[in-house]
Amino acid sequence: MNTYGLLGRDIGYSFSRNYFSNKFKNENLDCSYQNFDLKTIEELKTIIQDKGIKGMNVTIPYKEEVIPFLDSLDPTAEEIGAVNVIKFGKDGKLTGYNSDHYGFTESLKPLLNKKIKKALILGTGGASKAIAFALNKLNIKYNFVSRNPDFKELSYNDIDEDIIRDFKLIINCTPLGTHPNTENHPNIPFEYLSEHHVLYDLIYNPEETTFMKKGKEHGAKTCNGLRMLVLQAEKSWDIWNQ
Template identity: 70%
Template sequence: MKKIYGLLGRNISYSFSKGYFSEKFEKENLDCEYNNFDLTQIKDFLEVTKDPHVQGLNVTIPYKEEVIQYMDDLDPIAKEIGAINVIKFDKGQKLKGYNSDYYGFTESLKPLLNKTIKKALILGTGGASKAIAYALSHLNIDYTFVSRNPDFNELSYSDLDEDIIQAYKLIINCTPLGTHPNIHNYPDIPYEFITKNHVLYDLIYNPDETTFMSKGKEKGATVSNGLQMLILQAEKAWEIWNM
């Protein structure tokens, strides 16, 4: 029986995962295929679960939190994060949710860190930002969320001033701002206060260099896109499906 894996999301024709896994299956001569499950609403997910060939799924925007309600079980880390990006179909099509985003982010961030980084700003509060927050707490980096509609313990973009930017040397873009084709968009932060000690990390991988990154680079900051994180989380997902 051919094993089917896939990506669950909305408007995902651009997806990295399909190309990555299709190439992997071909190269390693595996009798598997990888499909995009592009759903307009999360309740259509139940149709996907009825296919006995489906063995595992990746989950992307906007379903990393919404899909949790359909899980039979959650890995403890996924439970703590409150968002999942990997689903494993166990015997009898029982569904277990995992999070490999935090692993991909942690391992791709480590080589970029310097001694001045004690605090991080997380731009955006969606499903991906939860895994980022979890990873930072395990790296002993304090973090604060920045949101267009901030809660009591979050900052708004208008709060960001020179003092805050100086204190927070790591800035992570978890918003979709700047994703292809809208490559001229970028998070509204005061880039003039960025220094060579800053690290600007963008979860976006298309384009290779976002406007957020290039604005940081102009100030001498270390910058990274999300490609390495994606590769690492994909390999971790493959490990989970085959445990």
């Protein structure tokens, strides 16, 4: 039996384990999927000795930290600087890939309108790098927003009416609002949103976050991260089997 799994920390909620376990059952595949819930990335050294593991997904907080443990990176993952898929080769070599950008791009396309020229990316972690890569490919300019901004980034205090009116796409790449702390949300001035805005939340649990609810109250289109997760998961399966 081939083993696949999710590498992360505090991942009892794991979308990936449920998704792939159901997939393997429904398609009669002799495979299993488990969570590799590690307190530190150093623990990975022991796990990768298991010859039965054929692939892993990677989630918070290891999308960047895992890179030094890999033998090579797919060119796209290298350009993004973050990995969410690891393929275990027959020779024992580990190759890092990124399927997040694909999942995000394909789930975003139906929501776009002609007024969307610029985006705000809330958060600067590993997921935000794939989002920035995807926006580049879609020719949408973007700015990162951070609680601790560097000279190229905006702080939440910088976001005013003019910025909200200028940036019609706002993507939450932070964990704020994830179950069970569902009342949390990024601190932006929602009152300046309009029907021309799209609020995209990478969170999928709950199905509608407070960030999305507040956007909808002001006419914005909203989307959670579930479709992105499904698309990136299927892309992971393609990578493991190519």
